[in-house]
Amino acid sequence: MQEKKNLVIGITGASGIQYSINFIKHLSQIPGESYVIISNSAKIVLQKEMDFYYKSDNDFLDFCLRDQKQTYHNFIFEKYENIGARPASGSFIHNGMVVIPCSTKTLSAIANGYSYSLIERSAEVCLKEKRKLILVIRETPYSLVHVNNIRKILLAGGFILPASPGFYHKPKTIEDLLNFITGKIFNLLEIKQKLFPEWKG
Ligand SMILES: Cc1cc2nc3c(=O)[nH]c(=O)nc-3n(C[C@H](O)[C@H](O)[C@H](O)COP(=O)(O)O)c2cc1C
Secondary structure, eight states: OOOOOOOEEEEOSSSOTHHHHHHHHHHTTSSEEEEEEEOHHHHHHHHHHHOOOOOOHHHHHHHHTTTOSOOOEEEEEEOTTOTTSGGGSTTSOOSOEEEEEEOHHHHHHHHTTOOOSHHHHHHHHHHHTTOOEEEEEOOSSOOHHHHHHHHHHHHHTOEEOOSOOOSTTOOOSHHHHHHHHHHHHHHHTTOOOOSSOOOOO
16 A cells, blocks of 8 residues: 655646646545645646646646546645745645756756745755755756756755656657656655556666
């Protein structure tokens, strides 16, 4: 039996918004409760990449879970601007935070302690409380500015998990590529997963 996982999920305006949808879909099969925060730019990318027009949080959750018969996870949506929400405080205990996808703008804000939004503040709290913080960054190529910010996150104890799926599991569909990244995040969070086969050598 998988133990409960309570997470904080930030969704920002980088390309690859499908990664967040895949992650929420698979997390819905794990018992627990997670806070979800979506940036304004992420809503624009949802429109551009998925033809999804953000009307309400419930609508978005239904979109993420459209293929699931049952869910075992409770998702609580918090406003991007609500810096007074629970994840903004170190006294709120959880199992880690994932920013998926993570824009270079949010990477920069977190790396430099510029906690303007609830996503950035929640991430700052993870670093100070030594909780798991996983940033699924998406940009290519990287500039030295990006590399310096990545370095700061690593030195502060966060994980950088670039949205760069492997191909050794012979993916056939986009879903296979998305599953690879979700599987990698699950591994870091110690969530049992069978989203891609273990490399047997
Ligand atoms: C369609 C689209 C794709 C984008 N792709 C990326 C990307 O891959 N990586 C990135 O860092 N920014 C990307 N951006 C730019 C960010 O959305 C922009 O820097 C924004 O200010 C990020 O804000 P946020 O981090 O608060 O979501 C993209 C923007 C749009 C409209």
